[in-house]
Amino acid sequence: MTPQEAAAFLTDHDNYLILTHVRPDGDTTGCAAGLCRALRQTGKRAFVLDNPGVTELFAPYLDGLTIGSEFVPETVVSVDIAAKSLFFEGAKPYLDRVDLAIDHHPSQEFFAKQTCLDSKRASCGQLIYDIVRQFASVTPEIGEALYVALSTDCGCFQYSNTDADTHRIAAELMDSGFDPYPVNRKFFRTKTLKRLKLESMLTQDMELRDGGATAMVFLTQELIRQVGVDERDMDNVSAFVGQIEGVKNGITLKETEDGYVKISLRTDPGDLNASAVCALLGGGGHAAAAGGMVKGSINQVRQAVIDAIKKVRDG
Numbered sequence: 001m002t003p004q005e006a007a008a009f010l011t012d013h014d015n016y017l018i019l020t021h022v023r024p025d026g027d028t029t030g031c032a033a034g035l036c037r038a039l040r041q042t043g044k045r046a047f048v049l050d051n052p053g054v055t056e057l058f059a060p061y062l063d064g065l066t067i068g069s070e071f072v073p074e075t076v077v078s079v080d081i082a083a084k085s086l087f088f089e090g091a092k093p094y095l096d097r098v099d100l101a102i103d104h105h106p107s108q109e110f111f112a113k114q115t116c117l118d119s120k121r122a123s124c125g126q127l128i129y130d131i132v133r134q135f136a137s138v139t140p141e142i143g144e145a146l147y148v149a150l151s152t153d154c155g156c157f158q159y160s161n162t163d164a165d166t167h168r169i170a171a172e173l174m175d176s177g178f179d180p181y182p183v184n185r186k187f188f189r190t191k192t193l194k195r196l197k198l199e200s201m202l203t204q205d206m207e208l209r210d211g212g213a214t215a216m217v218f219l220t221q222e223l224i225r226q227v228g229v230d231e232r233d234m235d236n237v238s239a240f241v242g243q244i245e246g247v248k249n250g251i252t253l254k255e256t257e258d259g260y261v262k263i264s265l266r267t268d269p270g271d272l273n274a275s276a277v278c279a280l281l282g283g284g285g286h287a288a289a290a291g292g293m294v295k296g297s298i299n300q301v302r303q304a305v306i307d308a309i310k311k312v313r314d315g
């Protein structure tokens, strides 16, 4: 479906339930909020299914828009969900009854009756913008929600998915009249004190290999307890290792409570293929970012990762 067809579909139907993905990020949350408000503006009944994973960072955008399983929808729309495995527990009753999936992931599995997919878009928010502006006016509230979606998915215009279209749509969203400064400050210039403390402790015990090109950090349960960090403090923690000058490949090993180690590998794909390394460890992902989950102690998994990197490098 093209954005035009998706807009026509949304105009023709009513009583909407909008689904977000498990571990909801700014894109899925912002898309749901923006789409829900646009539908309501045209007199439709629309709600976002309450997702218990929404953190306090994104929750304000869904204020007054959410509903529980008591609502019986006529039309179910998913935003930024690539696969059935990404439905959260409470969304599973709708696994086989999504009428329209709006998404930007190349890995989209086409689980819905209709799909509006544009995998060239840096965020699903850009696609939602293209759809809703055809039947609703972009109010400051809608503009801000979609700006959160767009800006978080491209790392505030720094990730490699950022292109001219991303900037153009961001500019159009800003024209809706919301103030982007507090949004950028909150999402891109603010860290919790515990997060900074965690980064400093991870840095202290960091292992540098390959003459400084590869860095490994160890997020143990002991460290998590000691600093008192929660999921929000640890969000996207694997990204900070790659910010160190000279580091091409950042590896984060996180001990789970049940005897596993979660591997997160961010690489310079010209230097090391992250997906090939993680495939040897039973995981997967993209050339520049991959992961996996291995049973064992952090020391055993450390050695397994080092061996896998050597195997990939030696071809």
Ligand SMILES: [Mn+2]
Binding pocket: 027, 028, 080, 104, 122, 123, 124, 153
């Ligand atoms: Mn997204």
